[in-house]
Amino acid sequence: MTSENLNRRWLLDSRPPGEPSPKNFRWSEDPVPKPGDGEVLVRTIYLSLDPYMRGRMREARSFTSPVALGDVMTGGAVGVVDASENPDFEVGDIVEGRSGWQDYAVLPADELRRIDPDTAPISTAIGVLGMPGMTAYFGLLEVGKPGPGETVLVSAASGAVGGLVGQIAKINGCRAVGIAGSDAKCGYIVDELGYDAAINRKTENVAAALEKHCPDGIDVYFDNVGGTILDAALVHINMRARIVICGMISEYNLVEPELARRPTRILLTRRARMQGMLVFDYRDRYPEGLRQMARWIDEGRVKYKEDIVDGLENAPSAFIGLLRGENFGKRLIRVSEDPTVT
């Protein structure tokens, strides 16, 4: 799919005020770059698409600087070393790094993580054994701090992060209730992932369904969506509940922020905590989290689902669809053939 001579790239061409459109991205075909001293040239195999990328398209700084207009869209990826000017990496090594939406990236060696293709499919390095997996693991365990018998509510519960949060909650002896956007997703999280109950946010009254499926209230709400679902969840939180603010996909495309009741009265009377979490804050502990997730996968206690779209050319539409909830599982782009699949 890649050309030996060209680096196909998606650049940010303009900033969308609301929902991104294909017009906001510009296709570019450039020479393949060469690694400098100590650097590595990586050919992209799988590109990760994640909701946080919408934030990078804004002008405002959020976690980090926005993508500049004319720059390649940012993104994590799994790739193969194509050329190396660093003794630690050899041509053919599988690595994970922040390649962006393009065929080739030159990256400093210390920003690459070596992936062993024998332990798991290499695509998992940007999924369950990568950023989304670590988000679920540290977000739930370190910020949510669920106790046995507690009720954990998860929104976007069939997504890359949410699908894992419910399973980790179950492993920790909790009741897991998920909110998702279709009957198929709801069936999947209950039947395949072991959620105790699922709420279809498109066909059910979420407030009434929360009342029904969280009869003992909510102790931990792992929030990936924000908006009115957060408002509804707040009503049902228990004393000393923990609300993990991990994402707010329902708000990313809003031109103007939505207004809502302040959550403070509920936080006060229930002595509850609402806390933002960013996975990179746990970077030093990734080895621990990755080891644990890999063990759970081996034991069959954690399952994951990938939603693979073929072809870099489809990245903008696949990303726009992700923001609409059209994905089913962790969405990624197969940019070039996976050499480890036989």
Add this chain to the structure above:
Amino acid sequence: MTSENLNRRWLLDSRPPGEPSPKNFRWSEDPVPKPGDGEVLVRTIYLSLDPYMRGRMREARSFTSPVALGDVMTGGAVGVVDASENPDFEVGDIVEGRSGWQDYAVLPADELRRIDPDTAPISTAIGVLGMPGMTAYFGLLEVGKPGPGETVLVSAASGAVGGLVGQIAKINGCRAVGIAGSDAKCGYIVDELGYDAAINRKTENVAAALEKHCPDGIDVYFDNVGGTILDAALVHINMRARIVICGMISEYNLVEPELARRPTRILLTRRARMQGMLVFDYRDRYPEGLRQMARWIDEGRVKYKEDIVDGLENAPSAFIGLLRGENFGKRLIRVSEDPTVT
């Protein structure tokens, strides 16, 4: 001021939709009750007036059950034992307990705290050495967790709680910035209490003043007022900031909750925490907090200001004024003569 034969009482007569009016309270003169076995009859000396009482006038349960219509208004008080059917208390003992808005209350002995009139003025048992003091102490230190060099912002900064929070912040090596409702209050918190800066919320643009007085951002916001001041403070919080939700006096009289931007985007990008606190959760640690506060008072490191209104008959108007911010310091009602003052 009290009659030997009557128990004058303020009963809740109706629930105010917005700002309470004197009409919501009903004056009643009843026989003085008699203590049963194990109980103590306490004559009220000082009645505490606190913003949380507004919540007890609502129909909805908040921290605890509302005051029922026709029941005496709830409240903490310092009093003197007038009759005792419990061997642990003698007539003349000074005690603190939840007497309510009345001359006399029969209370179970295990709900009374004995006050030593030799250590501090007995009125402090419902102020700096009582509930407001413990709120400031545990709220700041256990929920706010301020570190040296950090900026602590406090609203209602000359009030019963806020006046103490800034001083405890200074003792802990922080920069303390207070928001208050008059130039006199602003002058007081800087000149007397040692705040580094003060913002008059009525005459200054709070957003601009925060920018000026918190040049390094806000690490801890101790929020007593909620509303638009909370919204303004959020804009300036730092990475990993802690927002202590202690009260929301600006919202207590609202008929309909105000709408505002959700705080979640800021909490997420700054990995900040917003947490409700209720002092009673720290009950087991009051001895530690009271010892420390008493030591700081002795050392001259913590000062406090009382705003005493004479006469139980004035309790409703003094309470309505408290909700308007007309008090200057800890507001209390002198219901009967303080026998320890010579």
